[in-house]
Amino acid sequence: MRKGLFLSIIVAATVFMTQTFVQAKTTFVTIGTGGITGVYYPTGGAIAKMVNKKRDQYGIRATVESTGGSVFNVNSVMSGDLDFGIVQSDRQYQAVKGMADWEDKGPQENLRAVFSIHPESVTLIVAVDSGITDIKDLKGKKVNIGNPGSGQRQNSIDALNSVGIDFEKDIKAENVKAAEAPGLLQDDRIDAFFYTVGHPNGAIKEATSGARKVRFASITGIEKLLGQYPYYAKSAIPISFYPGAENAADPETFGVKATFVTSAKVPDNVVYALTKEVFDNLDDFKKLHPAYNGLTKESMLEGLSAPLHPGAIKYFKEAGMIK
Ligand code: GLU
Numbered sequence: 245m246r247k248g249l250f251l252s253i254i255v256a257a258t259v260f261m262t263q264t265f266v267q268a269k270t271t272f273v274t275i276g277t278g279g280i281t282g283v284y285y286p287t288g289g290a291i292a293k294m295v296n297k298k299r300d301q302y303g304i305r306a307t308v309e310s311t312g313g314s315v316f317n318v319n320s321v322m323s324g325d326l327d328f329g330i331v332q333s334d335r336q337y338q339a340v341k342g343m344a345d346w347e348d349k350g351p352q353e354n355l356r357a358v359f360s361i362h363p364e365s366v367t368l369i370v371a372v373d374s375g376i377t378d379i380k381d382l383k384g385k386k387v388n389i390g391n392p393g394s395g396q397r398q399n400s401i402d403a404l405n406s407v408g409i410d411f412e413k414d415i416k417a418e419n420v421k422a423a424e425a426p427g428l429l430q431d432d433r434i435d436a437f438f439y440t441v442g443h444p445n446g447a448i449k450e451a452t453s454g455a456r457k458v459r460f461a462s463i464t465g466i467e468k469l470l471g472q473y474p475y476y477a478k479s480a481i482p483i484s485f486y487p488g489a490e491n492a493a494d495p496e497t498f499g500v501k502a503t504f505v506t507s508a509k510v511p512d513n514v515v516y517a518l519t520k521e522v523f524d525n526l527d528d529f530k531k532l533h534p535a536y537n538g539l540t541k542e543s544m545l546e547g548l549s550a551p552l553h554p555g556a557i558k559y560f561k562e563a564g565m566i567k
Contacts, residue, residue, distance in 0.1 A: 269303040271514060276317035276329035278394075279423030280310050281446035282439075283535050284330040284502065287361055290532040291328075291504070294521040302517040312421060314395030315345050321507050322352050328510070328518070332364060332395035332440060333501040333547035334475040340550045344398055356553035358504040358519055359544045362442040362535040365479045365499040366399045369425075369448060372457040372490050374435040379463045380407050388418040388425045388437035396422065396440035399500070402476075403438070406469035426451035429458060436461065442502060442535035444485035452488035460486075460495035475500055475547070485534075501547035508553070515555025523563060541565060 275292060278284035285308065292306035299305060309326065311317055317329030318339045331339075338344040342351035370376040374385060382404065389404075389411055390397035397419075404411050411417045418425075418434055425437035426447055439447060452458055460481055470476050479499035483491050506515055522529050523541060530536040545565065552560070560566040 270299075271304050271511075273304060273306045273327040273510075273514060273518075275306060275308050276311045276320050276326040277308055278311060278313045278330065279421055279447065281423045281426075281450060283362060283364075283442035283445050283533065284313070285310055286533050287330055287502065287535075288328075290529060291518060291522060293532070294525055294529060295518050298517070298521060302513075304514060304517055306518070312391050312393030315397075316393035318346075318352060318355065318505070321505060322354060324507065324509065327514070328358070328504060328506045330361070331503055331505050332399075333360065333503050333549070334399070334473070335395050336503050336505060336547075337475050337549040338398075352550075354508040355550040356506050356508050356510075356515075356556075357548035357550040358506055358515060358553055358556045359522070360501045360503040360547040361544065362502050362533075362539065363479060363499055364395075364440050364442050364502055365481050366396070366403055366463060366497050367439045367441055367443075367448065367481060368403075368436060368461040368463055368495075368497070369429065369439070369451050369458055370436040370461045371429060371432075372459055376436055376461050377459070378461055379403060379409075380465065381461070382409060382436060383414050384416075385435040386416040386418065386433070388420055388422075388428065388434050390438060390440075391419055391421045394422065395500075396438055399440045400438035402469060402473070403463055403466065403498075406466045422447055426454070430454035430456050432456065440500065442533075443481055444534055448486060449488075452486045457490055458488075459490040462495050463497040466498055470498060475549075503547055505550060506553055510553070510555075512553070512555035512558065515553045516558050517555075519556045519559040523559065523565075 275288040277288035288308035314335040320326040389400035480494040
């Protein structure tokens, strides 16, 4: 009897100690992404997968959160609600400099860059029956420009401005999340929507495979815009990803890059581990989404405006990627 009790105590104590040990050893980190039909969400999942494989070695467990997008992610990383975020390169630039959505709050001094990922194009999807073929045709139309908190909202406004369209007066602007826009377009509740996103993605597949025929509209005549902002560059959308769209050629537009950011307050060993696992296993990482096709180690250091996090610097130096 006594022996049995003694054994039970030993077992209970061992279980308790093991649990405490495992808990103390594991660092939980959350990555802010975007809507689940975008590319940020699977990208957060891909990064988490790379580091979670080595949980025994690093003691890190990364999870992903679906969010409203870039602006939300910057703000949540700065407040400490998220540890990492995927953020458009233009938004990273503006946050560091205290521009656009950060004009009132000022420069986000604790924002740190880790690496950049896939290119994103400012994508304008329109219903064929709306008669729109180019951004200039949007006057008087019902257009989703994106939710506050998204990255694309400012891109939509900039693009409209550059062709002389005031989003507050000249169009009926909707402010819903990109994930809801394909459904609204199919239901004839909007004529068009903007989405700054990598290709291919679920949202545009959804929009181009419904009963209402849709096409990509071109965004041209934006030379002034490209000259004005250092973070915008011309791009084209590979139409072959979307056989349901009524386009013959790749639509012309402009774009930015998706980047991976964190806060100066996140420990170096955590940032180091995530960076190392993505870069050391880049070929495996690239297989996780077709939007990563053109990625190279060099291209993943482009488009970063915030200072690099010391944990990322440690890896890039070890790998001989920076001096
Ligand atoms: N670029 C979008 C944003 O920052 C998100 C795109 C995506 O989720 O892939 O709001």
